[in-house]
Amino acid sequence: MIEIKDITVQFGGVRPIDSLSVTLDAPIVGLIGPNGAGKTTLLNVLSGFVTPVQGSVTVAGSELTKVAPHSRAKHGLRRTFQTDQIADDLTLWQNVEAIADHAHFESSAQAEEAVAKAIDYVGLSHRIHRLGGALSTAERHLAEIAKALIGDPSLVMLDEPGAGMSESESKLLAQIIRGIPAFCGAQVFLIDHDVALIDACCEQTMVLDFGRLLAKGPTSEVLNDAEVRKAYLGEFDELEEVA
Amino acid sequence: MAKDRQDIPLGTPLQRVTPLIITFCIIAIVGPWLLSAYWLNTFTTVACLTLVSATVALLYGQLGMVSLTQFALAGVGGWVCLRVIHGWGVPFEIGLIAGACAAGLFGLLVGLPALRMRGLYLALLTLLVAAAFQVVVNVIGFPDGGEGWTGKVVNGQRAMIDRPLAASSDVAYFRYAVIWMAAGLIxxxxxxxxxxxxxxxxxxxxxxxxxxxxxxxxKYKATAFAVSGALAGLAGGLIAGLNGQLDNTGFHTSQSILLYALVVVGGAYHWVGAVIAALLIRALPALLNDHGVDGNLANVFFGFALLVSLIQGRTGIAGKLADFYKFVRMSRIVEGSVSWGLIAILLGVIAYALSWTSFAGAFFISLIALLFRMAIPGVLWMLLGFFGKRTQDHAEALEAKLSLRLVKIMKAMGLRPDHRLFKRTLNWLFIGIFVAWVAWGVFGLAYLSALAIIWGALGLKVLWEVSLYTYVLPWRSQIDARYPKPFANYR
Structure with a gap:
């Protein structure tokens, strides 16, 4: 469960997030919003790269506001980035193993088992010896997800995992994301512009607009909300259009 | 869509370092047999500098950090090594390790402010440290058995340190240095x-x-700085042991910059790159000096080489060699090595028996001729490319026209036509004239003997291909089946 209490982020005169309070308790939560709504800033607050000027963040019962970014992994936080972070000159296996190195397994055999399981879960077992640079875009995104599943995470944050994927790849991705809570017991926090992906994965969705919470609730309700459609999907009422 | 090829595992760390161990074992054993005293000393320095280059490559290739202090850190290691040995009369190894520890600590100190810096700022900071070291060393000098904490003799005979007991001769010290260097690279x-x-x-x-x-x-950046400092310091101690002392002029700031540039040329992502960088910085000027050419001329070549490797991508010569190794079938590499080796040995023996030149000289010239046979057409093609695609097309059309005319003549004469005869003849003419001219100018070999060796080598290669191919081909397919290449691993 993610509890965000009265978070404000200030960059100079800009407030990307303005006194935001929200509790996200569904196993898979979606976050959508137009460009500049503060989606990635919120993710950066959760992973500790941005320090809010006020407010607190609690994930799975641990208060994280004061925890340093590199220590948050110990609290079970994992995230992916908009641009994938697969090292070109390591194999897929080594890329995932690099995460396992820092996940405090009891033995190297256990670490290897976890790596194998995560790679198998995203369906890339046939690619473990391939160099990162030779993987396709979709494979790299899936490998990123495999990296985020190592070491019993409590919260997996995915920043636009579907970017650049074809429709069939996107369907596979949705299936993989839906299975994450059952696979490792983690809550999933999914940011994407692809509303179809959000709709297919998330029980609960929140919408940000100019740093404020516009809506939160069951995904289908949120996506049909008139305010949301206006802000995010660009729908106008007829009157406005005429004017 | 191309069919997926099976990826081949990268192998365990031990498998990864095996080629390195084998290479350096061969060099350590065979090197002293081939090299004269002058060259043995040069190559001992090359071994030490390989270790320094490897530390530059480690920081640049693994972490993307440009460090221009590594040469100065070698100086720190050498200074401490000399000081400890002169001061307490300890065995050489203890001095070596003390020097490495001190340089590692110093490297860590340089690295600490660098942990938050990257790119140009880090390069500037490390450059300033190197310059500061140069100033300090100019003032206090390297220890040579004198009094005080600087250990510098004011007026009198400079004392030398003894080499380790097991490696007092030049040959043994060469092997000793190669072992330390190999250990660092491994x-x-x-x-x-x-x-x-x-x-x-x-x-x-x-x-x-x-x-x-x-x-x-x-933690991980600091580890990299400390380790690369320590290995550079170790190399500095080894250089001190080679000469028994160190000179103020040996650790000039410009050397640090040159070393970094040559690591980029050699290739920072593969251990062979460090060897190439060290060969370029020390062996190439020595080769020129040995033949009466000013060694500083090498700097002109370095500038050109840096330009080329920056245009060609960042992997350097070692990266190109690695690409070559990846893309060329194993059987061709094996067959090439065997045939080239046999031809070069045969011509070496013949030239020695006829007392034209030394065995090594003829061996070397044959190998160069065989290498040029493969490389020259490609190089010419690239050079033509500088004048634009149209020039390349014109040259190709002209060559095709002349070749076709030649084929017609051959057919009319009742011979089996060869479409590549014209290109090959040009290639042979050029290689013969050019390589023989260099051999005559640089090695002092009679022009006609050089020409005989070069064309002999090329002729023997053709003879090999014509006479042995039916026997070699099945053998080659066996090798390729046994050692497939992991094509899918390519970037």
């Missing part, structure tokens, strides 16, 4: 595929991503 290579190397890979990909998975960026 350690680095081992780490690249282990936990440390994986963490470095995460950091160089993105520090933010590394932090988000719990990697302590500070």
């Amino acid at each position: 350690w680095i290579e081992w780490q690249k595929v282990s936990r440390l190397g994986r963490a470095w890979a995460l950091i160089r990909k993105s520090e933010a991503a590394a932090i988000s998975v719990g990697v302590s960026v500070v």
